[in-house]
Amino acid sequence: MGLRIQNNITAMNAHRNLQISDAGLGKSLERLSSGYRINSAKDDAAGLAISQGFRADIASVKVAQRNISEANALLQTAEGAMASVSDILTRMKELATQAASANVGTDITKLSTEYDSLVGEINRIADSTKYAGTLLVNGSFTGGSTLTAGTSTWDTAANVYDINVTNAASAAYVVTYSATADTLTMTSGGVSQTIAVAAGAQTLNFSTFNISLKTTAVAVADTVGTALAGTQTVSNSGSAKNFQIGYEEDSNSQLGISLGDLNTAALKDTGSGVATSDLSTSAGALSKMSDIDDAIDKLSSLRGDIGAYQNRMGYAASNLSITLENFTAAESVIRDVDMAAEMTTFTKNQILLQAGTAMLAQANMAPQNLLSLFGG
Secondary structure, three states: OOOOOOOOHHHHHHHHHHHHHHHHHHHHHHHHHHOEOOOOHHHOHHHHHHHHHHHHHHHHHHHHHHHHHHHHHHHHHHHHHHHHHHHHHHHHHHHHHHHOOHHHHHHHHHHHHHHHHHHHHHHHHHHHOEEOOEEOOEOOOOOOEEEEOOOOOHHHOOOEEEEEOOOOOOEEEEEEEEOOOOEEEEEEOOEEEEEEOOOOOEEEEEHHHOEEEEEOOOOOHHHHHHHHOEEEEEEEOOOOEEEEOOOOOOHHHEEEEOOOEOOOOOOOOOOOOOOOOOOOOHHHHHHHHHHHHHHHHHHHHHHHHHHHHHHHHHHHHHHHHHHHHHHHHHHHHHHEOOHHHHHHHHHHHHHHHHHHHHHHHHHHHHHHHHHHHHOO
């Protein structure tokens, strides 16, 4: 073999391999100490970009979960106010029942005084119930879509009430009535839905369009169908109380919530509502009993809406928990280090470093063999 001293190729080769082992050992130490496979962009540029997107979504999902918790607290505050008003209306029904009887005599004044104070208390609750400084049940916590002008006027149709278009899209809705089949067909944007209409109290729910209406017990199918037929326009008021319950910028990531008005002037469906001086006479008390029942029905409907919102929040929270788990698992596969596999690599590089150091020492000693040539 050739013996040269200017360039020790064997030592250079040993040194190069020693540097590779040292770099591998350093990388393994970095991963084992941090717990991440990707600690900088150079480790895996594509993986870093993908995992960073997952990290942003994971953070957003966690905030959406907090939004749902706070929204539930808000709804519970409103429902608590409605529960109190429900108790008050029950007491008012008791007072009206007592005042309508002839045996009450002159004590009707006392009943009327208590009744009037309860009316004031309902209005006080409506105008003072707040969450984080926002009034909830005075009629201001509303939004979403509302009815506007059209060839038909659902909101003034006889024996039709509680028209809910809060979550309906801004569009024109054409309604046709079939007297022979007793059906209503709603069409908008090329999509149609047909439902049956009957006499008496019922809920007409056009679920495809997020529109529902109710009819009273004395409603007649033909009369209601004819009144609803035509074109009704729904437009967004631009003040919807939307809660962000998702992690993306789209309508499916938001839930619009509208809370009813608990003021006595609004707490009615078809009656004239409750007010002070209702029990000034026995005849007046008797005539007001159905209005109190109507107010109780209206309040029950409002409480039912809150329950529906809370149920939706619960399902949304459950879905977010599953989403968070899956996103975290996906991000972990990309970014986290497999500790067992990395420990194996670390041990290999540790041994190679020790062996490389020893071989470099041997390679550096090889040129000394040339000295024997000068021994004569």
